[in-house]
């Protein structure tokens with residue numbers, strides 16, 4: 001895979017995607033969104049990828065938002081299309097990926113940057129991270145799922161305040177309100193993400209994919225997450241991973257999951 005704005009590193013079963021437009025604070029332009037889609041799709045289709053970490057290049061930013069220069073002159077129709085296409089191509093796509101995705105937030109995560117981090121399955125941050133949805137300061141609202149995912153993560157009142165004030169919160173505040181799970185130094189951010197990834201990789205990837213689906217279904221209109229849980233739970237009993245996991249437990253050894 002050849003990309004202009006992202007880097008991909010694969011180390012055994014772990015893939016790390018780095019958004020690489022540091023001079024523009026990794027702002028998400030159209031091309032970067034397309035490249036991210038293609039990279040996530042390819043990695044998810046490759047059964048040797050068990051976890052994906054996403055981060056930003058440079059010391060300043062995860063992603064400072066959607067690229068404002070690309071949409072500053074858009075019409076109403078173009079604005080609507082931008083949000084719809086972006087949501088489908090990247091933000092909903094990442095959230096529903098069957099491979100777990102960890103966001104390693106290494107600086108500014110603003111607007112589309114925070115929306116991307118929120119689409120990931122969970123987030124960790126460096127202690128210099130700054131997060132916010134500043135869109136109303138530009139006369140627009142979050143369009144890549146921010147009005148929906150922020151309340152899911154931090155509660156409605158806190159989300160309303162963050163969106164209305166267009167303010168930024170630091171890593172401590174983000175952890176306090178549940179937006180990120182762990183904080184560490186910038187140097188330790190990727191090692192921590194890798195440590196969490198290695199814990200995930202010890203488990204059944206098939207069961208993890210089923211769990212992602214069941215958890216996500218809690219937040220989908222007209223879908224009963226409990227029903228999803230029941231059917232996904234049942235499906236697990238037909239997998240090789242289940243046979244290996246239960247046999248290994250009874251044999252008092254560590255499982256070696258085939259991932260099928």
Ligand code: COA
Pocket residue numbers: 023024025027064065066067068069108110111112134135138
């Ligand atoms: N879209 C396009 N370009 C962006 C960008 C964005 N969202 N965020 C930063 N950049 C660009 C700047 O235009 C600048 O480019 P230039 O050097 O060619 O002028 C470069 O990245 C560096 O940004 P700069 O503003 O000089 O850095 P800073 O340290 O002074 O400020 C921020 C950092 C994050 C506070 C500031 O860049 C900012 O407010 N960005 C926009 C955040 C935003 O509103 N995001 C939501 C978009 S919907």
